Amino acid sequence: MASDLEIALGYLEFVVKWFIGWLISSPHILAIIILTGWVTILAWRFLTNPSASPALLSARTSLILVVVLVMGIVWDRGVERQVRELSEKLVEADSKIVQGSEHRIDLLSKLETVDVVKREKDEDNLLDGCLHVFIDLGSNRGLQIRKLYEPHHFPLAPVHPLYERFFGKPENRKLQEICSVAFEPNPKHADYLNTLASSYATCGIKVVVYMAGVGHKNHKSKFAPFNSLLGAEVGHDTTARLIHEDETVKQYTESHFHESVDVVEVDVVRFATFITDVVAKRKLPTSAGVLTPRVVIKVDIEGAELKIIPDMVVTGAFNHVDNIHMEWHDESSWRRGREPEMISKLAPAITALAELTQSEGLEHKFEIEEMDDETYCGLLIYRPWGDYSQILPLTTC
Numbered sequence: 070m071a072s073d074l075e076i077a078l079g080y081l082e083f084v085v086k087w088f089i090g091w092l093i094s095s096p097h098i099l100a101i102i103i104l105t106g107w108v109t110i111l112a113w114r115f116l117t118n119p120s121a122s123p124a125l126l127s128a129r130t131s132l133i134l135v136v137v138l139v140m141g142i143v144w145d146r147g148v149e150r151q152v153r154e155l156s157e158k159l160v161e162a163d164s165k166i167v168q169g170s171e172h173r174i175d176l177l178s179k180l181e182t183v184d185v186v187k188r189e190k191d192e193d194n195l196l197d198g199c200l201h202v203f204i205d206l207g208s209n210r211g212l213q214i215r216k217l218y219e220p221h222h223f224p225l226a227p228v229h230p231l232y233e234r235f236f237g238k239p240e241n242r243k244l245q246e247i248c249s250v251a252f253e254p255n256p257k258h259a260d261y262l263n264t265l266a267s268s269y270a271t272c273g274i275k276v277v278v279y280m281a282g283v284g285h286k287n288h289k290s291k292f293a294p295f296n297s298l299l300g301a302e303v304g305h306d307t308t309a310r311l312i313h314e315d316e317t318v319k320q321y322t323e324s325h326f327h328e329s330v331d332v333v334e335v336d337v338v339r340f341a342t343f344i345t346d347v348v349a350k351r352k353l354p355t356s357a358g359v360l361t362p363r364v365v366i367k368v369d370i371e372g373a374e375l376k377i378i379p380d381m382v383v384t385g386a387f388n389h390v391d392n393i394h395m396e397w398h399d400e401s402s403w404r405r406g407r408e409p410e411m412i413s414k415l416a417p418a419i420t421a422l423a424e425l426t427q428s429e430g431l432e433h434k435f436e437i438e439e440m441d442d443e444t445y446c447g448l449l450i451y452r453p454w455g456d457y458s459q460i461l462p463l464t465t466c
Contacts, residue, residue: 216228
């Protein structure tokens, strides 16, 4: 595991990335700083040079320079005013687009007939009324869900551009139509996740919590949470994992470098069936007539992707998924044994399949990308940033 030096270097790397992100968003500031410094140095060298021409150091020259400076300021103000006017027009245009969408949704609502054909009395779908669905596999303490609903508290988190791509800009999101589902088998996180869901419910935001793992079938499984690895403290059981049916506890501890673990029994849900029977069959809101419904999945399940990804392929679950972003637990990770070997074969195969849905113009396209956004979790290299599940109070309305 990471030493103190590696944690410090990781922290420094995060700060540098933060600074680079700021410069990318405001590149003109860096150019102004460099240009100002360069001009200042040249001017100082010139003015302190004894051999400089007296004419250049005269009051007339100073006056001319002052006039040029004033003209530059006036020109800059004019450009700033034009930029401000264009920005206001852009905001106004964006507002009209949003208003147009809202108007169309309102018209669709009014056009809905009151006497609809009564459907058979099936079990209620927890995701009815959800335009978009975000599924957090290996939710832990629900930090990725909080980044979706409260992005202003997590500046420059790597997952933000992905959320904007599928759910829109934060200011345009209707959070009550973006539902989240958390799958977490660790019973230690049950109270926090359920409290989080209750807090969002006061704002009309639906967060569904399943205290269960995910796999290729419904069953009971042994689950091994732990907080230390190779002598280093991890915390929050973030590297806990389901123990497979054909795997002994001893085999698990040896392949994952543990001396001993505490084992508990947990439920495991067949994830592909959850997609096809629950997510795909939810009743969409009227806004689906204007906005494209999205299903986005975050996967960090410590190797269980080897079970669920092939099952999603053969059951057609990918037909109802737009994006999966995940951490692959392959041979490049610290694990060893058959599981990481097979995942190293699975990752490029399913990624290639997703790319083919894009390049070959299939009716439904999906994408898979590797992303492990652990910022603000308070663990390892992000420890100096703090644990935002403790620092940040829960949102209520």
